[in-house]
Amino acid sequence: MKAALEAIRQKILVELQEVHDTQTLENIRIKFLGKKGELTAILKQMGKLSAEERPVIGQLANEIRAFMEEHITERTAQLKKELTQQKLKEEKLDVTLPGKKGSIGKKHPLNLVLEEIEEIFLGMGFSIATGPEIELDYYNFEALNIPKDHPARDTQDTFYISDNVLLRTQTSPMQVRVMEKQKPPIRIIAPGRVYRSDAVDATHSPLFHQIEGLVVDKGVTMADLKGTLEIFVKRLYGEDSVVRFRPHHFPFTEPSAELDCMCFNCHGKGCSLCKGEGWIEILGCGMVHPKVLSNCGIDPEIYSGFAFGMGLERVVMRRFNIDDLRLLYENDLRFLNQF
């Protein structure tokens, strides 16, 4: 019997060597360890053994059972590993095949950049105001210190609806509307569509977008204007942007300025992008004219403020190197798809 048991030990080792699938392995387990297996068959003959032999053989049988179980477990693990390896090998993909795309929409580039600008100002504690596009002459001009027949009206060719009603030529009327409704402190931006009767070409459109800004409180200074707009430009164009404030004229601010950014292309040397000037005009700004504050019922002796305005299209065109403004309003998918 002892010999028979030892023989099983050898036999299972040989058979396990040749197993290559889990089913055969299971069969081997049943064959050797099952109820009708070889080990059981041998143990059934235990009764024929003497009392002295029985514990010895019993111990040997247990040892062999443990031996076989151990080897089956080991082989099972090994085989599983082999099979996994095999499967992984078979599942190899050509990862250079194209991806399967779900559809995804894209924001219009104007709104893409507008939202970025809004976020910058929201972060500086500004709110966003809105106002009508079809506007009273009073808000668009009179209240902004541009009376009828003022030469500044010439620079903004206006679409009229009636003597008194027009398509706003600038976002500045929203300054007045906000100041009429809200008492200081005021800190808003007001983006929107504006209209001027410019014929359509690569750099002109009768409809475009501006973003207006207004801050009014006690003790607001021109230094605050500089600080605020410098931060804005750095957020929008990068920390290394170099800006300068150049005196200018707007009827509704005094002092007035234009903010120039050192040309991104030539860094001030002068190139075709900046028309040789080395600087690119970014926005107009200034301290709110005391007359405008008074027109809105805010006492200029107590409060002061600053305002600014910029064209969105130009920012967008520079950002993406778009050379023709018309593309923004044609809305061709081959264009929209690029942003």
Place this chain on the structure above:
Amino acid sequence: MNLSMKWLSDFVKLKVEPREFSERMSLSGSKVEGWEIEGEEIQNVVVGKILSIEPHPDADKLVICQVDVGESEPLQIVTGATNLHPGDVVPVAKDHSVLPGGKEIRRGKLRGVVSNGMLCSLGELGLTAHDFPYAIEDGIFVLQEDCQLGQDICSAIGLDDTCVEFEITPNRPDCLSVIGLAREVAATFQKSLTLHEPKVQRETGDIHDLLSVCVENEKLCQRYVARMVKNIKIGPSPRWMRERLRASGVRPINNIVDITNYVMLEYGQPMHAFDYKYVKGGKIVVRNAKEGESIMTLDGVERRLSPQMLVICDEEKPSAVAGVMGGEYSGIMDDTDMIVFESACFLGSSVRTTARKLGMRTESSARFEKGLDTQTCIPAVMRACELVELLGAGEVVGGMIDIDNSDYKPTEIILDPQWINRFIGIDISREEMVDILQQLDCQIDGDTIIVPSFRKDLEHKADIAEEIARFHGYDKIPSTAIRGVAQGALTEYQKFERTLTNALLAQGCYEISSYSFISPKYYDKICLPQEHPLRKSVVILNPLGEDTSVMRTTAIPSMMEILSRNYNNRNGSASLFELANEYIPVDGQELPDENPVVTIGQYGASYDFFTLKGVVENLFSVLGISDLTVQAQSDIPYYHPGRCACLLSGDMQLGTIGEIHPQVAENYGIDVRVYVAHLHCDALFNARCGEKEYHPLPKFPATTRDLALLCDDDLPVQSIEKAIRAGAGGLLEQVDLFDIYKGKQIPDGKKSIAYNITMRSADRTLTDEDIEKAMEKILKKLAEIGASIRS
């Protein structure tokens, strides 16, 4: 405004390169657009003298010249010109020279004879006969200038000025003059400004014996000053004057006309000269034009005048449109013997309106319309008379007519250094402020600033603050942060707009941006009946063209336009959306309503009515809009009558959705099906559920049942689903339609619909009995609408 640097040097002595000059002037508020150095392109062109002219042996039309250019040997140059004689002094472009436009001249052979360069005409140097009236244009430029042989041509003919172009803002008409800019230059570079008081040496006779002036409209003519000159000798003006005019972009004409232009450029005061013999009755009347009057202006155009226009007349008829342009018949001619100089100040708004109405903007009107200074009239006319004497162009008549209606008093502003420092955020001394203001010709009297008459833009202490700030330097103002607490946040509506946009982007829709104005014909394109209320748009009085002449009352045509453009550009499919405004006129309201809508448009193989409806349903789900009712709609003109629905939440109209009517699609040149949704943002905003609440995940299993129903074909699925929901009550979790079948085994006019119904309770596992009860109720409800189990 073009500024000649030579001219500027009459008033300010300054040595600085154009680049630095431009930079510093821009930073003190006079924006430089660019500059041009005259003759910069011309290289290696010198003065030469023709020694001899011989015929060319092989060409009848060419001659061989020997030209002395101040070198040891004369140059041999072949030319085809016929206006040359030995001894003529001419411009010689030597070998390796460059002419304007980058044209290079090299030594070469002409019909076998060596030519060492080229003799130049006026045109080849970029000039015209207006610059050198003694020279001819179709031949070599024969110089009558005092110059050296071999001298650089640019210095020999005065083509060496630098001209700087300024952008002058409308508040500074004083800077539309050399003196005005010189004042800014002096203040910018802290140099002294040398002004000169014009004087006339000899006067004969008295103007009052020859001329009377009557100003009828005192409001529009604030001042009228006249002086006269007799024994006029019309001729070209001297070279220095022509050069300065040319550098300023003004064409030299003759001495008298040139003097008026010169004074306008120098003083910023437009001048006019009338030929006295055409001033009928020796009388100038400044009045409004009469109905039906007209005038032939100097540019040879007959202009119809209207009574709002101010004109300068003689006894009979208008001889100039005040401040805009003179008449042809009283203009300066070669035989002019006596003239009247007009130096007047007309009301800016009146000149502006007149110039616009006549469609003519002149150097004169561009200055007047900004509001000129009544105090410059006299110095300007004096300068004109002084120049007449200087040029020997005539004899100045004694006396002056001056009708001053201006009642001018200088503006006074309090100098408040503390306020200025606080307002700008700087800390500079009163002394520095006073220095700056005095440079600008302001007088300081104690704490009062007396503003010079030409600075009408200085009215308020904020204006003074700007003068201080720009000459102190904007770059020296510190950059500080705004004080105080701010609460920057999006409003609920702005958050809603962003949610809406993101929901549509996530579903593959591309955002577009379209014009808000359209052509009224677009209403025809979308088949609106003639009397449809949407045809009543806000109309632009002065549109650019019909295409952009009314404000849209519906954003549908804009969406169609852009879908059509994409279709025509062969983009196979498109899914677009826009947040757009619609402009609806309202009776009794001065301003129309501006209603925000969202339009969604789709065409292409992967889109149909239900893909669009799916997008809208997902959108509603994101916005938390429940209680949605879909009503078939067949009477919206631009939609397919059988494929259109109206969407409601409760009784609130949210919008419409449907396939575009094939006729409309055809009108837009699209021959595939197009689907458009049109939703009202305000309604969506009101119907949305801003707050989301968590529902615990189910603890008990769900039970599902399939239900196959038979009903009339035209019974909307929506009502079946409603019946199922009503029947199942609180147990219902989900109803999914998974099949609709018509055809074999189904009677005509019927359809079979299959649902998968999921039921669950939150607090127990449902028993078969629960389910059976619920199913019974469902079937009962279904029976009420005529749907029964398909057997």
